[in-house]
Amino acid sequence: MSGAPLVKICGLRDAQTAFAISDFGLPVDYAGFIFAPSKRRVEPHEARSVMEAFRAQAPEFVGVFVNPLRDELDRVLAAAALDVIQLHGDETPAFCREVKERYSRVKVWKALGVRADEAHDDEAVSARLDPYADAVDAVLLDAWDPHVGGGTGNAFRWEVIPAYRAWADRKGIVLFIAGGLNADNVGDLLGRFPVGAVDVSSGVETDGRKDIEKIRKFTERVKGK
Template sequence: MTGAPLLKVCGLRDAATAAGAAKLAIDYIGFVFAPSKRRVTASEARDLIAAMREEGGRQRFVGVFVNPSLDELDAVLSEAPLDVVQLHGAETADFVRAFRERHPGVRVWKALGVSGEADHSAEAVASRLAPFAGLLDGLLLDAYDPHVGGGTGKTFRWDAIPAYAAWTEREGIPLFAAGGLHADNVRELLAAHAVGGVDVSSGVETDGAKDLTKIRTFVERVKP
């Protein structure tokens, strides 16, 4: 990895925070459309995107989904101008292929939950991801949770990163690390592993709401 990593802040819901974030060195803003306390509607995301654009924000916008139907994605994209769809469930390569055919201008990231019990050798990872070769624009690693897609505030086994990084390097796509990141541990991650980007959500919240001061501090740690 060369230069500063990409930075995604996920789970924005209110206009004031969005307006403040628009002025920061954030590359991607994530909106959660899956069941979550951070969930937004397509119209809410549309309005937040418009508010950030009015403030001069140049961020790209990511929709986070867990096992959506193609019709659901069609409906959201007809209203909210997303740049990226992040698939955080058990979506198959065939599903990704079908989506790309319907929306060739929208990028696709696949999120994977990293389980401590799974085999994270280079061979196992390459085999697991082989069906997605040539179909993805980014891969995101998060803490595994059997009940929710992400946003748990838990870290995963960072020693699993190199095998996934090798695959994404061959694919020519960025690898994002998520899960339990905050201002006090993100530099440790970046010093130990050459990831292409980081994704933060609960680590920049206070009492369950996005905290612009924490967001600013996190940005400073990632992009000094």
């Protein structure tokens, strides 16, 4: 792995945050918008207004979906010029491959929940992820929740990361780590288990809203500035 890890700030909802990220020159690589049921859900026109607010410092824009229908993807992509479709539900490798073919200019990421009661050794990880190898551009690991699957703001057991990273390195696929990250623990994560990309949402919020100072601290810890 070379260079500083990539940073994705997810769950953006307002132009003020985008203006602040741009004005302060914060090194955010991806800006994420939730189109699935969530307290952070946005409509396509709202996401578009946030995109426009990023001005010169434009990260790549990620739309997060859970088990979407093709009509939903068509509607969102027609209104908001996403660079990435992140699938955060029970989407099969075949569905991911179909999305990748249907929207050829857009990258496809697959989020996977890490369950404590499952094996995560090299053999188990290969069995789980090999079917996705030609269907996605990145894999995102998040804490698994029986009700919502992920996006809970909780961390999973980081000791499983090396097996997933080894698989991603072999396949040339980016591995994102999400779940419970913030400015206080992301340095520990990267020191113990170096990865190429991290994803944060609730960890850079105060009272449910994005906090520009927390975003600044988080990005500086990740980028080593």
